Amino acid sequence: MMTQTEIPEATRLAMALVGLSHHVLHLFNDVGRGHDLTAQQTELICAVIVRGRTRMADLSKLLHLEKSNLSGLVDRAEQRGLIVRTRDPKDRRATWVELTAEGERLAMRTHGVVTERLNRLVDQLPAEDQRRLTAVVEQITTGE
Amino acid sequence: MMTQTEIPEATRLAMALVGLSHHVLHLFNDVGRGHDLTAQQTELICAVIVRGRTRMADLSKLLHLEKSNLSGLVDRAEQRGLIVRTRDPKDRRATWVELTAEGERLAMRTHGVVTERLNRLVDQLPAEDQRRLTAVVEQITTGE
DNA sequence: TATTGTTATACTCTATAACTATA
DNA sequence: TATAGTTATAGAGTATAACAATA
Numbered sequence: 001m002m003t004q005t006e007i008p009e010a011t012r013l014a015m016a017l018v019g020l021s022h023h024v025l026h027l028f029n030d031v032g033r034g035h036d037l038t039a040q041q042t043e044l045i046c047a048v049i050v051r052g053r054t055r056m057a058d059l060s061k062l063l064h065l066e067k068s069n070l071s072g073l074v075d076r077a078e079q080r081g082l083i084v085r086t087r088d089p090k091d092r093r094a095t096w097v098e099l100t101a102e103g104e105r106l107a108m109r110t111h112g113v114v115t116e117r118l119n120r121l122v123d124q125l126p127a128e129d130q131r132r133l134t135a136v137v138e139q140i141t142t143g144e
Numbered sequence: 145m146m147t148q149t150e151i152p153e154a155t156r157l158a159m160a161l162v163g164l165s166h167h168v169l170h171l172f173n174d175v176g177r178g179h180d181l182t183a184q185q186t187e188l189i190c191a192v193i194v195r196g197r198t199r200m201a202d203l204s205k206l207l208h209l210e211k212s213n214l215s216g217l218v219d220r221a222e223q224r225g226l227i228v229r230t231r232d233p234k235d236r237r238a239t240w241v242e243l244t245a246e247g248e249r250l251a252m253r254t255h256g257v258v259t260e261r262l263n264r265l266v267d268q269l270p271a272e273d274q275r276r277l278t279a280v281v282e283q284i285t286t287g288e
Numbered sequence: 289t290a291t292t293g294t295t296a297t298a299c300t301c302t303a304t305a306a307c308t309a310t311a
Numbered sequence: 312t313a314t315a316g317t318t319a320t321a322g323a324g325t326a327t328a329a330c331a332a333t334a
Contacts, residue, residue, distance in 0.1 A: 004159065013278045014262040016188075019285035021165035022208050037301085038323065043162075050155065056293065064166045067324055072295055076323075093292040095334045118158040119282050133280060134157045138267050138271060141163035173325095182300065182325085201315060210293080213302055215317055237310045237315040 013034055031113045041077055042110050045099060048083065049107035053098035055088075082106065117140065168262065175257045179250055185221055186254050189243060192227065193251035197242035199232075224252065 007015075025039065040063075045075030047062055048054055054062075060070050074097060077083045082103035088094040099107055122130050149157075169183065176186030184207075191206055192198055198206075204214045218241060221227045226247035232238040243251055264276050 007194075009278070010259050010263045012282070013274070014259040015194065016278055016281040016285060017164075017168050017262055020281050020293085021168040023285060024161050025169065026164040026208050031171075039179070040324070050149075050151075050159065057291085060186075060293095064170050065324095066326070067293060068295080068327080075294095079192070090268075091334075095293065102319075115154050115158040118161050119154045121161075122157070123282075125280060129276070129280060132273070132276070134160055136266075136269065136277060137160040137164050138156070139268075140295095141160060141167060177326090184301070199315085204316095209301095210303070211316060212304080212318080216301075219317095235311075237317085239316065 009097060024119075026037070027114050027117055028110075029111050031117070035110060037106065037110070041071055042081075042114075044073060044077055045082055045103050045107035046111040046114060048099055049099055049104065051097045053086075056095045059097060073109055077103070171258055171261055175254050175261070177223075179254060181250065181254070182238075184217055185224075185226070186219055186258075188217060189226055189247050189256060192206035192215040192241055192243055193248065193255055197230075197240045200239045200241060203241060221247070 028042040028046070029039040031111070032039055035042075037045075043063060044059070047059060051058075056067065056070060059065070059074075060067050063070065065073065074083065074085065078085065081100055083097050083099055084096065085097045088096055122133060125133070152223050172186040172190070173183040176183055176233065179186075181189075187207060188203070191203060195202075200211065200214060200218070203209070203218075204211050207214070218227065218229065220230065225244055227243055230240045230242065232240060266277060269277070
C-alpha cells in the first residue's frame with residue numbers, strides 16, 4: 001500500500017526547502033514595507049549592520065548580486081540617505097559601503113525584527129533540534 | 145574568553161537561514177539560465193509539473209506573488225509557449241494553468257536538476273539527519 | 289592581465305490601484 | 312459582498328556587455 005502521498009522523498013525535501021526559502025526572503029519584504037523599504041534594500045542595510053562597513057565586492061557575493069546590479073541598489077540606497085560610499089586609500093579601486101545615522105536606525109530596527117521572526121520560526125522545536133538545525137544549515141552554506 | 149566569534153546565537157541562525165535561502169532560490173536562476181528561463185519562469189513550470197494543472201489563486205499563494213504579478217508572469221510564459229490557460233466550466237471565475245508539451249519537457253529537465261542539486265546539498269549528512277531536516281523544514285513551512 | 293566598480297540598455301519583476309466578471 | 316483574475320502604471324530589480332581606473 002502507498003502512504004498518503006506519492007511524492008518522492010527527494011521532491012519532498014526540495015519542496016520543503018523552496019517553501020522555507022520563500023518564507024525567509026519574504027520576511028525582508030514584510031519587515032521592510034513598514035519602513036518603505038524594498039526587500040533588497042532591507043537586506044542590504046541588514047548585511048551592512050551585521051558586518052560593519054563592507055566592500056562592494058563582498059556585498060556582491062553575500063547578496064548574490066552582479067556588481068552592476070549592486071551598483072544600482074547602492075545608488076538608490078544612497079539617494080535615500082541610508083548609506084554612504086567611501087574610497088579605500090590603500091586600494092583605490094575598492095569602495096566601502098557604510099550606514100548613515102538614518103540607515104543605522106532603520107537597520108537596527110529591521111534586523112531586530114527579521115532575526116526575531118526567524119528565530120520564532122523554530123521556536124517550537126526542542127532546543128537540541130534548534131542547535132542541530134543551525135549547525136546543519138551553516139555547514140551547508142559554508143560548504144558551497 | 146570569547147570564542148572565535150562575537151555574533152549572537154540568534155543572529156547566527158538568522159544568517160544561516162538567509163544564506164541557505166539565497167542559495168536555494170539562486171538554484172532556479174542557475175538552472176533556468178541554461179534554458180533561457182528566468183528564475184520565476186523556472187519556478188512556475190516546476191510548481192505546475194509537481195502539482196499538475198493548478199489554479200491561478202493557488203499558484204499565487206505558492207509562489208508568494210500578487211495575483212496581478214502572477215498574471216504577467218503567466219502571460220510571458222504563455223507567449224513563450226510553455227503553458228496554456230483554460231477556463232473552469234464549473235466556476236467561471238477560475239483559470240487553470242497547465243503545461244504545454246514544450247513546457248513539460250523543460251519542466252521535467254529543470255525540476256530534475258533543481259531537485260538533484262537540492263538533495264546534493266544535504267548529501268554529506270547522515271541519513272537520519274536528512275530525514276530530520278526534511279521533517280523540521282516541513283513542519284516550519286506548514287505551520288505558517 | 290586581473291580586479292574593482294560604474295554606466296548603459298533592454299527586459300523582467302514588483303507594488304498598487306482600478307476594473308470586469310462571476311459566485 | 313466576496314472571490315478570481317486582468318489591465319495599467321511607475322518604479323525596482325536583473326542580465327549582459329562595454330568601459331575606466333587601479334593593482
